[in-house]
Amino acid sequence: MPELPEVEVVRAGLAPAVTGATITGVSVLDERALTRHAAGAADFVGRLEGRTVRAAARRGKFLWLPLDGDEAALIAHLGMSGQMLLRAPDAPLERHERVRMHVEHPTHGELAVVFADQRTFGSLAVDALIADGPSIVPSQVRHIARDPLDPFFDDLDFVAAVRRRLSAIKRVMLDQTVVSGIGNIYADEALWASRIHPETSADRLSTQAVRRLLGEVRSVLAKALAEGGTSFDAQYVNVNGQAGYFAHSLNAYGRGGQPCPRCGGPIRREAFMNRSSHYCPRCQRRR
DNA sequence: GGGGGTTCCTGTACGC
DNA sequence: TGCGTACAGGAACCCC
Structure with missing residues (x-):
């Protein structure tokens, strides 16, 4: 994907x-x-x-x-x-x-x-x-927001835009008019790394929490890029038809029922927006 | 115009 | 073995 x-x-x-x-x-x-x-x-x-x-x-x-x-x-x-x-x-x-x-x-x-x-x-x-x-x-592409790796991406604008939203933070992360480039995999990974529950209402996150989340988004995107991307179901390959390796580094996405790499508790998989959310109910507490 | 749900599509996995 | 069904999800679109 x-x-x-x-x-x-x-x-x-x-x-x-x-x-x-x-x-x-x-x-x-x-x-x-x-x-x-x-x-x-x-x-x-x-x-x-x-x-x-x-x-x-x-x-x-x-x-x-x-x-x-x-x-x-x-x-x-x-x-x-x-x-x-x-x-x-x-x-x-x-x-x-x-x-x-x-x-x-x-x-x-x-x-x-x-x-x-x-x-x-x-x-x-x-x-x-x-x-x-x-x-x-x-x-x-004009209506698409800049992505977090864009040199003109404005961190302060992003933090303010997120904290204005009344939707679940994961929905906001997937909204390409707020921030682009994030899909289901990297949303789940960045939320796991930030210890934020995907259903947390965006307006209830502190400025520091949104800043930390943005940092984790950048981190997970950069790591995935360095490993050639995530090839989860063999659909994604590079221009030479080769798969990426980042699927081996996923902590939450696609790991429902498996132990959380941080606390050992089981990762939960839940229906969300006609897709799935993967998170650790112990590390990512719902407020 | 924000919020949230639906729809498009096909191959694969799985249950009966 | 074969059939039916659920599932994967990016983004446009619709209605409230």
């Missing part, structure tokens, strides 16, 4: 392969991969062919490739199970392949960039680039 570390691993893998490369051909095998591109497949292809990729950028879980001219970008959201894979130009179809782009790089030669997605929650689009303060982002 790609969250910030996984998307960043993908971005970093794509960057050297596509920066400076020209898009020579695009095949859309499944239009459901273009739900973010309202104008349809022919328009999508027309806006990409012949263009040169300038870079690979990211905010939260959104990834984009700015195109020459600086007016538009190819954006990608991996959803639950999306993968961006680098393949030889004549490589056979991937399982669940939705879109294939052929690119020609001035030094690396020809390459196929494949978007594969089992559960089809992911999607690509060509979108206009717009200014967002000091940043340039696709219009579809």
Whole structure:
């Protein structure tokens, strides 16, 4: 399940392969991969062919490739199970392949960039680039808050925004308009590390508690990034199809019934927002 | 406009 | 063995 570390691993893998490369051909095998591109497949292809990729950028879980001219970008959201894979130009179809782009790089030669997605929650689009303060982002990303690894992330604003909310802190952490990049896995991990119960109302957390939580969010994201991301159900892989190792370092997520690494009590798994929360009822007391 | 619930989707795991 | 069902969850969307 790609969250910030996984998307960043993908971005970093794509960057050297596509920066400076020209898009020579695009095949859309499944239009459901273009739900973010309202104008349809022919328009999508027309806006990409012949263009040169300038870079690979990211905010939260959104990834984009700015195109020459600086007016538009190819954006990608991996959803639950999306993968961006680098393949030889004549490589056979991937399982669940939705879109294939052929690119020609001035030094690396020809390459196929494949978007594969089992559960089809992911999607690509060509979108206009717009200014967002000091940043340039696709219009579809404008409402997404900066992520905690963004140099322009404002810690004080974040603490204040969280403490204004009347919802459960975990719901607030998953709200991409408050802070981006955090999904179910890293929300559970950061809450465990901060000893905060996921159902705690955000407005009842002290400034210090929210600051500590933000520190733990940054810490868990950085550690996951260093280990290549979390590959929990084999859906997430890097651009070469390799899994990440952070699943071995999880303390709470996916460990329902197993002993808490801190106190030894059983980790509890509970339904929460149509998904699951994993926490230690002993270390993470409900206020 | 905040808050909270629903919906989209497919492969896998599991119970009967 | 085979069938049915629950489950995984990011984010847009809807209603209150």
